[in-house]
Amino acid sequence: MRSPLFSPRWLGLHVLAVLVAAVCVAGTYWQGTSAFQPDRDVITNPVADLDDAVPVSDLGEPGAFLHPNLTTNTAVEATGRFDGGAQLLVPRRLDGEEGYEVVLPLVTDDGVAMTVSRGWSSDGTDLPPAPEGEVTVTGWLQPPQDAAEGFVPMGSPDTGTVERIAPSVLVGEWDYQLYAAYVTLPGSEPAVDGLTPVPPPEPPTELTVNWRNLSYAVQWAMFGVSAVVFWIILMRRELAERRPEEGGEETPTGGQAVAAGS
Numbered sequence: 001m002r003s004p005l006f007s008p009r010w011l012g013l014h015v016l017a018v019l020v021a022a023v024c025v026a027g028t029y030w031q032g033t034s035a036f037q038p039d040r041d042v043i044t045n046p047v048a049d050l051d052d053a054v055p056v057s058d059l060g061e062p063g064a065f066l067h068p069n070l071t072t073n074t075a076v077e078a079t080g081r082f083d084g085g086a087q088l089l090v091p092r093r094l095d096g097e098e099g100y101e102v103v104l105p106l107v108t109d110d111g112v113a114m115t116v117s118r119g120w121s122s123d124g125t126d127l128p129p130a131p132e133g134e135v136t137v138t139g140w141l142q143p144p145q146d147a148a149e150g151f152v153p154m155g156s157p158d159t160g161t162v163e164r165i166a167p168s169v170l171v172g173e174w175d176y177q178l179y180a181a182y183v184t185l186p187g188s189e190p191a192v193d194g195l196t197p198v199p200p201p202e203p204p205t206e207l208t209v210n211w212r213n214l215s216y217a218v219q220w221a222m223f224g225v226s227a228v229v230f231w232i233i234l235m236r237r238e239l240a241e242r243r244p245e246e247g248g249e250e251t252p253t254g255g256q257a258v259a260a261g262s
Contacts (some may be wrong), residue, residue, distance in 0.1 A: 002241050003239075004238055004239070004242050005238065005239070010235075010238070012125065013231070013234070017227065017228070017231040020097065020224070020227045021224055021227060021228055022173075023224075024220050024221065024223055024224025025224060027216075027217075027224075028216075028217050028220040028221045028224065029150055031213045031216040031217035031220060032214070033048070034210060034214075035212075035213035035214040035216075035217055036208075038208060040181075043234055045072040045073045046073060046160060047073045047140065047157070047200050047202065048073055048074050048075035048140065050138050050139075050140075050186065051075075053075040053076055053077045053138045054074075054077070055076065055077055055078070055102055056074070056077065056078045056114060056141065056181075056183070057078075059074070059141070059230075062177045062178060062179050062180075064113045070144075072141070072142060072201070073140050073141070073142075073200050074140065074141040075138070075140060075141075076140070076183060077108055077135075077136055077138045078108070078136070078183060079108065079134065079136040080096055080106040080107045080109070080113075080114070080134065081106070081107050081133065081135070082104055082105070082106055082116070082130040082131060082132070082135065082191070083104060083105045083106075083107055083113070083174075084129060084132075086105055086173070086174050086208070087103070087104040087127070087130065088102075088103050088104065088160055088161065088162050088170075089103075089121075089124045089159050089161045089162075090103055090145075090164060090165055091148065092120065092198075093165070094120045094196065094198065098122075099120055099122040099123065099124070100120065100121050100123075100124040100161070101117055101119075101125075101165070102117070102118040102119055102120070102121055102127060102159075102195060103115055103116065103117050103118070103170075103182065104116060104118065104130060105170075105174050105178070106135075106137065106183075111177070112176065112177050112178075112179070113174060113176035113177065113178050113179075114178075114179050114181075114182070114183060115165060115170060115178060115181075115182035116137060116182065116185065116191070117142075117165065117182055118185060118191045118195055119141075119185065119187075119191075119192045119196050119198055120195060120196040120198050121195055121196070124159060127159065127194070127195070128193055128194030128195065131191055133250075134173070135185065135190075135191070137183040137185060137189055137191060138185075138186075139183040139184050139185065139186060139189065140184050140200040141181050141182075141183055142165075142181060142182055142183070142184055142200070143164035143180075143181055144164075144165060144166065144167060144168075144180060144203075145164040145165045145166055146164075146166070146189065147225040148163040148164045149200075152158065152177055167179075167180055184198050184199075184200050185197065
């Protein structure tokens with residue numbers, strides 16, 4: 001006898017169960033992958049190729065807000081003259097070693113200045129002079145630093161220090177209108193000669209757990225498992241109910257045969 005699980009009604013239930021399971025698997029995968037992606041507030045811009053550098057003036061006006069997606073690892077170029085007398089030091093650790101990041105303003109013909117990080121020095125003394133005359137530098141744009149490194153390096157640097165690279169701090173040291181960002185130079189730039197280049201930050205590789213998405217993934221998985229379990233219970237119940245019916249149909253026939261034989 002053909003199994004009752006192959007009746008038209010049950011074939012429809014099988015198709016429905018498979019569809020529900022497929023949707024639950026897709027929902028679990030979608031929410032699960034979303035739960036372990038970098039947070040949307042984390043900057044994930046890759047380091048741009050310097051050959052694709054654009055004029056920094058194309059990204060925004062001096063003093064205007066620049067979105068972090070623009071001011072992180074974007075390759076830019078800027079033209080002006082270094083104000084060597086305004087050079088400052090910012091405490092910074094590089095590869096675990098305490099030292100100073102050397103910054104100074106690159107002043108354009110309009111009198112607007114772009115903050116430029118020349119490189120890093122372990123003690124801030126005997127710093128090489130900045131290039132003179134009009135220069136064009138190419139580097140990576142970075143957003144203002146919102147917090148200091150939290151330490152004070154030992155030694156007596158020849159140049160003044162500031163706690164961080166940010167227009168709100170530098171406007172008290174420099175009499176220029178500043179861009180709301182700064183430029184980090186590669187080692188190939190003449191302005192870095194004698195200093196250690198400060199590499200642009202790499203995009204974060206660690207995973208940030210989004211617990212809301214993770215909870216959704218668990219809910220999708222539980223719903224899918226529940227649907228499959230319910231499907232199996234229904235099939236077992238259907239088969240269990242059919243067995244007594246099939247046995248009950250054979251009993252009278254067997255009894256009549258016995259009676260006739262006697």
